Amino acid sequence: MIDLLKNYSINARRMKKSAIRELLKLTNRPEIISFAGGLPAPEAFPIDEMIDLVEGVLKNYGKKALQYGPTEGYPKFVEQLIKWEKEQNGIDIKPENLLITTASQQALDLVAKILIDPSDPVIVERPTYLGGLQAFNQYGAKFIGVPMDDNETGINMGKLEQTLQKLKTDDEHYKFVYIVPDFQNPTGITIPQEKRKRLIELSEEFQFLLIEDSPYRELRFEGKEPEMMYKMDNTGNVITLHTLSKTFAPGLRLGWIVAHEDIIDKLNTAKQATDLCTPSFTQAIAAEFMARGLLLENIKKVKDLYKKKKDIMLDSFKKYLPERKDITWTRPEGGLFLWLTLPGYMNTSTLFEQALEEKVAYIVGEAFDCYGVMKNAMRMNFSYPSEEEIVEGVKRLANLIKKNIKD
Amino acid sequence: MIDLLKNYSINARRMKKSAIRELLKLTNRPEIISFAGGLPAPEAFPIDEMIDLVEGVLKNYGKKALQYGPTEGYPKFVEQLIKWEKEQNGIDIKPENLLITTASQQALDLVAKILIDPSDPVIVERPTYLGGLQAFNQYGAKFIGVPMDDNETGINMGKLEQTLQKLKTDDEHYKFVYIVPDFQNPTGITIPQEKRKRLIELSEEFQFLLIEDSPYRELRFEGKEPEMMYKMDNTGNVITLHTLSKTFAPGLRLGWIVAHEDIIDKLNTAKQATDLCTPSFTQAIAAEFMARGLLLENIKKVKDLYKKKKDIMLDSFKKYLPERKDITWTRPEGGLFLWLTLPGYMNTSTLFEQALEEKVAYIVGEAFDCYGVMKNAMRMNFSYPSEEEIVEGVKRLANLIKKNIKD
Numbered sequence: 032m033i034d035l036l037k038n039y040s041i042n043a044r045r046m047k048k049s050a051i052r053e054l055l056k057l058t059n060r061p062e063i064i065s066f067a068g069g070l071p072a073p074e075a076f077p078i079d080e081m082i083d084l085v086e087g088v089l090k091n092y093g094k095k096a097l098q099y100g101p102t103e104g105y106p107k108f109v110e111q112l113i114k115w116e117k118e119q120n121g122i123d124i125k126p127e128n129l130l131i132t133t134a135s136q137q138a139l140d141l142v143a144k145i146l147i148d149p150s151d152p153v154i155v156e157r158p159t160y161l162g163g164l165q166a167f168n169q170y171g172a173k174f175i176g177v178p179m180d181d182n183e184t185g186i187n188m189g190k191l192e193q194t195l196q197k198l199k200t201d202d203e204h205y206k207f208v209y210i211v212p213d214f215q216n217p218t219g220i221t222i223p224q225e226k227r228k229r230l231i232e233l234s235e236e237f238q239f240l241l242i243e244d245s246p247y248r249e250l251r252f253e254g255k256e257p258e259m260m261y262k263m264d265n266t267g268n269v270i271t272l273h274t275l276s277k278t279f280a281p282g283l284r285l286g287w288i289v290a291h292e293d294i295i296d297k298l299n300t301a302k303q304a305t306d307l308c309t310p311s312f313t314q315a316i317a318a319e320f321m322a323r324g325l326l327l328e329n330i331k332k333v334k335d336l337y338k339k340k341k342d343i344m345l346d347s348f349k350k351y352l353p354e355r356k357d358i359t360w361t362r363p364e365g366g367l368f369l370w371l372t373l374p375g376y377m378n379t380s381t382l383f384e385q386a387l388e389e390k391v392a393y394i395v396g397e398a399f400d401c402y403g404v405m406k407n408a409m410r411m412n413f414s415y416p417s418e419e420e421i422v423e424g425v426k427r428l429a430n431l432i433k434k435n436i437k438d
Numbered sequence: 439m440i441d442l443l444k445n446y447s448i449n450a451r452r453m454k455k456s457a458i459r460e461l462l463k464l465t466n467r468p469e470i471i472s473f474a475g476g477l478p479a480p481e482a483f484p485i486d487e488m489i490d491l492v493e494g495v496l497k498n499y500g501k502k503a504l505q506y507g508p509t510e511g512y513p514k515f516v517e518q519l520i521k522w523e524k525e526q527n528g529i530d531i532k533p534e535n536l537l538i539t540t541a542s543q544q545a546l547d548l549v550a551k552i553l554i555d556p557s558d559p560v561i562v563e564r565p566t567y568l569g570g571l572q573a574f575n576q577y578g579a580k581f582i583g584v585p586m587d588d589n590e591t592g593i594n595m596g597k598l599e600q601t602l603q604k605l606k607t608d609d610e611h612y613k614f615v616y617i618v619p620d621f622q623n624p625t626g627i628t629i630p631q632e633k634r635k636r637l638i639e640l641s642e643e644f645q646f647l648l649i650e651d652s653p654y655r656e657l658r659f660e661g662k663e664p665e666m667m668y669k670m671d672n673t674g675n676v677i678t679l680h681t682l683s684k685t686f687a688p689g690l691r692l693g694w695i696v697a698h699e700d701i702i703d704k705l706n707t708a709k710q711a712t713d714l715c716t717p718s719f720t721q722a723i724a725a726e727f728m729a730r731g732l733l734l735e736n737i738k739k740v741k742d743l744y745k746k747k748k749d750i751m752l753d754s755f756k757k758y759l760p761e762r763k764d765i766t767w768t769r770p771e772g773g774l775f776l777w778l779t780l781p782g783y784m785n786t787s788t789l790f791e792q793a794l795e796e797k798v799a800y801i802v803g804e805a806f807d808c809y810g811v812m813k814n815a816m817r818m819n820f821s822y823p824s825e826e827e828i829v830e831g832v833k834r835l836a837n838l839i840k841k842n843i844k845d
Contacts, residue, residue, distance in 0.1 A: 032674035033645045035700055038613045040577070043552035046707045052509075073501040081500075085492045093488075094480035097687035102459075133540055133691075136714040144576070145450035165711040169551070170447070206445045238440045267439035280504035282718035284540075293442055300453045304572040306544040306713075310720055311689035 041149070042169055051161060051398045054383070058392035064424035065392040066411040069216065069367060072340075075333045076280050077325060084319045088312075096315035102303045103295075104131030104287070105314035111321040112287055119249070122262045127292035130299055133309045134284040135246050135274040139166035141288070141298050141305065142207075142242060142270060147172050152198060152205040154239075156186050158370075158399030158408075160216045163209055163244065174401035175205070183361055185222035186210065188229055195237040207240040207270075212260065213248040214366025217399045217410035221364060224257040231260060234268040240294075243271040246286075247366040249278050249330050252338035254364035267291040275317060277367065278330050283313040337367065337414050343421045344369065344413045351429035353436065360411075367414040370396075377435055378406045385434075391427040448556070449576055458568060458805045461790070465799035471831035473818040474799040476623065476774060479747075482740045483687050484732060491726045495719075503722035509710045510702075511538030511694070512721035518728040519694055526656070529669045534699035537706055540716045541691040542653050542681040546573035548695070548705050548712065549614075549649060549677060554579050559605060559612040561646075563593050565777075565806030565815075567623045570616055570651065581808035582612075590768055592622065592629035595636055602644040614647040614677075619667065620655040621773025624806045624817035628771060631664040638667060641675040647701075650678040653693075654773040656685050656737050659745035661771035674698040682724060684774065685737050690720040744774065747820045750828050751776065758836035760843065767818075774821040777803070784842055785813045792841075798834040 036044075058065040088096055096105075103109065109126055116122050132138040139162060147153065149171030155163065157176035164174065175198070177191045191208070198205050210230065212222040222230075234241045243260045261271040274286035288298060302308075320326055341363065348360055348371075357374040371393075373379065379395040386392055396408030416424060465472040495503055499514075510516065516533055523529050539545040546569060554560065556578030562570065564583035571581065582605070584598045598615070605612050617637065619629040629637075641648045650667045668678040681693035695705060709715075727733055752769060755778075759765055764781040778800075780786065786802040793799055803815030823831060 032698065033641070033647060035704070038553065038647070039704065040551065040553055040555045040558075042555075042577075043704055043708065046552075046704070046711065048703075048707050049710065052710070070506055073505055076500060076504040078496050078500040078504070081504075082493050082496050085496070086489050089485050089489050089492070093483060093485040095689075097483045097485070097488075097689040098480055099477060099683075099688045133713045133717075137712065140712045144447065145453075146445065146447055148447045148449075151447075162711070162714070169708070169711045170449075234440070240440060240445070276506075280719070281506045282502075282504040282722075284713065284715070284717040291439065296455075297442075297446065297450055297453070300455050301450065301576070303456065303459070304453065304543070304569070304576045305547045306540045306691065307569070308691070310540075310691040310717060312687070313717055313719060315689075 042171070045171060046169055049165065051394060057387060063387065063390045063392050064416060064420045064427065066413070066416060066424060067392040067394050068412055068415050070415045071277055071281060071333070071367070072336055072414050075329070075336055077329050080320070080325050081316065084323065085316060088315050088319050092315050096312045098311060100308045100311035100314065102299050102308050104129065104309065105311050105318065107318035108314040111318050115321065116289065120259050120262060122259065122289070124289055125292070128289055128295055130288045130295050130302065131309050131314060132286040132288060132302070133306060134276055134281070134286040135244065135272050136162055136166065138272040138286050138288050139163055139244070140169070141301050143167050143170045143172070144301050145297050146206045146240070152203050154191070154194060154205060154208040155401050156210060156215070157401060158217050158396060158405055159209065159401065160211050160244065161398055164401055167209070176401040179218070179220065183220050184226060185212070185215065185220050186226070188226060192233065195233060199237060205239060207242050208234070209242045209244065211244045213245045214250065214363050216247070217368050217394070218370040219361045219363025219366050219368050221257065227257055227260050227263055231264050231266060231269065235266045239268070241269045243269055245271060246274045246277055250334055250337060250367070251365040252334055252341065261289055270294060278333060279317065279320065279326060283317060285309065285313055285317050340413045340418060340421060341369070343418050344411065344425065347422050347425035351426050353429070353433055358432070367412055369411050369413065371409050371411055373407045373432060374436065375407050376437060379409045380406065382431065382435060385431055386428065389427045389431050391424045391431070393428070449578070452578060453576060456572065458801060464794060470794065470797045470799050471823060471827045471834065472799040473820070473823060473831060474801050475819055475822050477822045478684055478688060478740070479743055479821050482736070482743055484736050487727070487732050488723065491730065492723060495722050495726050499722050503719045505718060507715045507718035507721065509706050509715050511536065511716065512718050512725065514725040515721040518725050522728065523696065527666045527669060529666065529696070531696055532699070535696055535702055537695045537702050537709065538716050538721060539693045539695060539709070540713060541683055541688070541693040542651065542679050543569050543573065545679040545693050545695050546570055546651070547576070548708050550574050550577045550579070551708050552704050553613045553647070559610050561598070561601060561612060561615040562808050563617060563622070564808060565624050565803060565812055566616065566808065567618050567651065568806055571808055574616070583808040586625070586627065590627050591633060592619070592627050593617065593633070595633060599640065602640060606644060612646060614649050615641070616649045616651065618651045620652045621657065621770050621775070623654070624775050624801070625777040626768045626770025626773050626775050628664065634664055634667050634670055638671050638673060638676065642673045646675070648676045650676055652678060653681045653684055657741055657744060657774070658772040659741055659748065668696055677701060685740060686724065686727065686733060690724060692716065692720055692724050744821050747825060747828060748776070750825050751818065751820045751832065754829050754832035758833050760836070760840055765839070774819055776818050776820065777815060778818055779815045780839060781843065782814050783844060786816045787813065789838065789842060792838055793835065796834045796838050798831045798838070800835070
């Protein structure tokens with residue numbers, strides 16, 4: 032056999048197996064209560080509704096739904112999404128502003144493909160979505176992390192501006208800032224309206240694209256919804272990524288990108304060489320699902336379920352975690368995750384083995400940090416475990432934390 | 439808005455909108471008989487069988503089929519494919535040798551991603567599959583084309599060896615040779631057993647990977663089947679790409695890669711950052727389809743249909759095309775395409791406008807040539823048009839060719 036190491040591309044040599052994925056395998060043991068995954072609750076999958084509609088899709092549109100489709104998307108699905116964006120987010124888009132993707136991860140890959148050259152600085156929140164880091168890393172991104180504010184409003188704008196100014200002074204060719212503005216993965220934090228406005232102003236001032244990755248936006252349990260940055264924007268600098276993975280079913284792998292038509296055109300060309308098109312069949316099903324008004328219904332069901340689970344997790348934190356200034360957590364108004372911070376001397380990687388012994392699991396904070404140094408935090412998922420498991424799992428975790436407190 | 443041209447990656451600047459895709463749009467007018475597309479015949483889609491099985495898939499496996507799945511593939515589908523490769527192609531593979539892809543185009547993208555650095559020479563047949571050229575081009579491949587033999591046996595081995603020797607002498611770091619060995623797109627040519635053996639020997643002698651892209655292999659109408667190169671190989675240098683797009687339905691976007699486990703491992707890491715996983719739902723459907731023995735049945739149906747269409751096209755060529763030494767065509771034993779060569783002074787790009795006026799369409803040969811200079815040839819698809827359309831379309835094409843003959 033040829034010597035693979037000599038033959039892999041520089042891109043390939045950069046790709047590391049995700050340590051998290053390997054850890055996640057350990058957490059699949061049935062006796063473990065896992066807050067580690069990012070999976071939607073399977074009890075919320077609209078299985079009966081799908082049984083009801085799939086036969087019709089095959090009978091009425093089978094010849095199109097099983098055929099190759101346009102790279103930009105299956106026309107009926109495109110139509111539904113345009114209507115959706117209008118009704119839900121108040122934006123008027125044309126088909127030229129939309130590209131269907133094989134879910135959000137492909138959107139991230141395509142954005143990276145058309146924007147990142149090796150060693151290009153890419154600005155991200157600390158912490159940020161792991162899958163974003165992986166997608167950008169493939170193309171050789173040099174990450175520049177900007178910390179969050181302490182008051183659960185997301186990225187620190189002062190630090191962001193300093194970073195941008197420094198890059199400008201250094202003549203660095205950075206191209207975008209990656210933001211997860213709604214119920215961020217991993218922290219659950221939402222960026223308020225005022226900050227969003229300022230982000231858009233900065234994008235024009237410092238000439239960068241703003242990647243608004245928003246997979247959880249529809250899952251708001253409480254509080255007031257800030258506008259989508261794409262809606263607030265008049266510059267054309269915002270690229271928004273949406274998905275049905277959290278509101279319908281991740282197993283369909285359906286997402287979409289909303290952006291200026293020139294950007295969509297380039298993304299479309301990239302997608303054509305990447306997978307020709309997203310499955311017509313799943314798009315046809317989603318189009319019918321939306322046309323029947325089932326997506327809205329399903330979102331309501333999912334929100335009720337997750338809100339309850341989130342409240343139970345917060346209640347259990349209050350009840351079981353030691354009351355200390357150096358143990359804090361976020362209080363998300365939606366989404367699937369929250370962020371638990373432990374005393375600075377604790378290392379959640381080291382704790383992880385003990386956690387498995389106690390039969391509870393989470394994801395270590397450092398996985399979401401582009402610098403890999405946020406050692407004393409963890410991401411907690413509340414969508415997948417049952418209500419009972421949440422209570423019991425938090426108890427186990429609290430015991431573990433108490434055991435490791437030094438004072 | 440920021441200046442996009444200044445901000446696109448080098449990769450993105452390399453991506454050109456496919457001229458062919460734009461031409462194809464013109465051929466969609468209903469009055470045009472099109473031999474241009476590469477679409478399977480929709481009358482062969484197993485719609486009734488799918489209606490019958492999808493409900494069961496949702497009822498029995500819904501919670502898994504609608505959830506995120508492993509990057510390597512949905513376990514039941516992996517199981518079926520291992521069985522399939524054993525029974526159909528006589529190869530024994532383990533799960534570690536297999537990666538499910540969002541159809542063949544994604545397989546090509548992933549192979550390119552892990553192997554091609556900008557300016558790496560990539561060796562391809564002339565002509566070769568357009569989608570392969572597009573996928574490799576994205577990563578900056580420098581194409582080196584090797585011509586075909588005249589006797590319908592595919593790549594000229596003497597020229598290939600010269601090319602390899604030259605690259606070796608020049609210390610060029612080429613990494614793979616891309617071959618479509620079975621009923622090649624665009625020519626319909628199959629590479630015989632002896633040549634396959636020699637290709638594998640050369641892969642060891644000159645240390646390259648051999649990409650065996652084989653989407654049409656199962657569609658053999660007649661003649662003896664050579665073995666898969668992956669089967670003949672003992673070196674570990676062969677990467678084989680398969681798909682259900684031509685045997686089941688392209689709208690499901692399902693393919694798979696068979697290769698040495700180290701290569702699969704790297705491809706898996708790349709896929710994880712590219713789209714996390716292929717839709718579980720379509721994989722679950724395909725697994726059930728195969729478990730019920732329906733894939734074999736469907737292949738039989740497709741082959742009967744396409745053989746008849748191919749014969750009608752060949753008969754029509756004989757009947758309507760001028761009998762001349764400088765007008766020749768291939769006689770494929772399977773697949774979806776054949777290759778028609780016209781007198782050297784004819785230019786199928788120039789002819790194309792006249793063809794549209796005559797209400798008939800094809801794809802210009804130069805699209806499949808890495809050097810873009812095969813001007814007097816065209817790819818003809820026989821799977822999609824009806825039998826009547828094939829006769830009428832060939833008549834129109836023959837008239838057009840006659841009009842353009844100069845002597």
